[in-house]
Amino acid sequence: MTAESAGCESTAGSGHPRVPDLFVTGNIPVPPGIPLGPDPMAGIGVVVPYDMSLDRELWRWTPSDASLFLTRTPDELLPVTMEMVEKISDKELVRTTAQSLRSVHASCFAYACTSGSFVRGLGGERDIVDAMKSAGAPEAVTTSGAILEALAHLDIHRVAIATPYDEPITTRFEAFLNEAGIEVVGAAYLNLRLDIRVVPYYRTAELVRAADTAEAEAIVIACTNLPTYDLITPLEADIGKPVISANQATMWAALNRCGLGAVGPGQRLLAIAEALESDGISPPTGTLRAVE
Structure with missing residues (x-):
């Protein structure tokens, strides 16, 4: 069959058929x-810290x-300390x-870092959202803003927090939640500055149980570099509250x-x-603001 009989035109001198414009x-x-x-396909642009290595975990929720589409901040070669978080x-x-x-x-763009989005309080979280929008994001969300939205969605006002961070960063997370009107009634942290990505599930489960209190309506696990996907459902069954x-x-x-x-x-x-x-009710969007 010739190129012409197949509905294609030969490119002059090349002998190769050219796909017609109609096709x-x-x-x-x-x-x-x-x-x-x-x-x-809906696309989500994700800004992550230079040391974030759980791309595959994000895909599991997708x-x-x-x-x-993930992109990383420039490498700073710093441990997870307040200096690193502020950078x-x-x-x-x-x-x-x-x-x-x-x-x-x-x-939509997402800034997938818990500590980076709470370290400067609610105002700092809004600044990061605005920064992504100024870079061209039609919609933008941060991890800490998403946590507040999730708590509002579940009508939760008292939480226990479990973090892999040191005490100063964990305390800053508690202050952020308090500023948003969320009471922190329990907390536990691992005091890690490196290798958060390899913390085993059993260690995180111990951390959650240590943080939990009878007053807590839910547990919040901080840090996007701490693996949690397979842990959430069994933990919720174990402690009887949302994780x-x-x-x-x-x-x-x-x-x-x-x-x-x-x-x-x-x-x-x-x-x-x-x-x-399924009942025709949409989840809320938009970061919670400080309670006056």
Whole structure:
């Protein structure tokens, strides 16, 4: 069959057929066996600290009709201390890092770092959201803002916090939650400055149990570099209350802004969101503000 009889034109002198413009514009029938597509895909641009290594965990919460585009802040080679947290949360640094995501046409940007988004209080969290929007984000959310949204969604006002950080950073997280009107009634921390990404599930489970109190309505696990995906459901069954992790809340809030639900079988935050959506009720969006 010649190129002409196949509906293609030969490129002069090359002997190779050129696909006609009609095929490119979709004005001729699709041949049998060729699927329509690709399907439309929601995109989420994710700004993470230079040491964040749980990309795969974020993907586990991501449905098949969404894609993640991750970018990292410049490497500082610092341990997880207040100095490091303040560097990675600089709003100008966040803005310039987020600019690398402009060309992927994401529907939402997420700053996936708990400590970086709470270290300067509610005002600092808003500054990071604004920095991502100034870099081209149509919608933007931070991990700490997502945690506040998750607590509001579950109507929770008293929590226990479990962190891998040292005491000063953990205390700053408590202050952030208090500023937002959330009472912290229990806390435990691992005092780690390195290798948070390799903390085993059993150690995190011990941390959560140490933080929990009878007054706590839920447990919040901080740090997007602390693995939690497979731990949430069994922990919730064990302690009988919601467990909200940093990565879970981040993906739930970001996907919500794209009109999608996160994937996490048995996780209470996601199950309640699905139940509300089936009743035609949308989850709340927007960071909580300080209680006057």
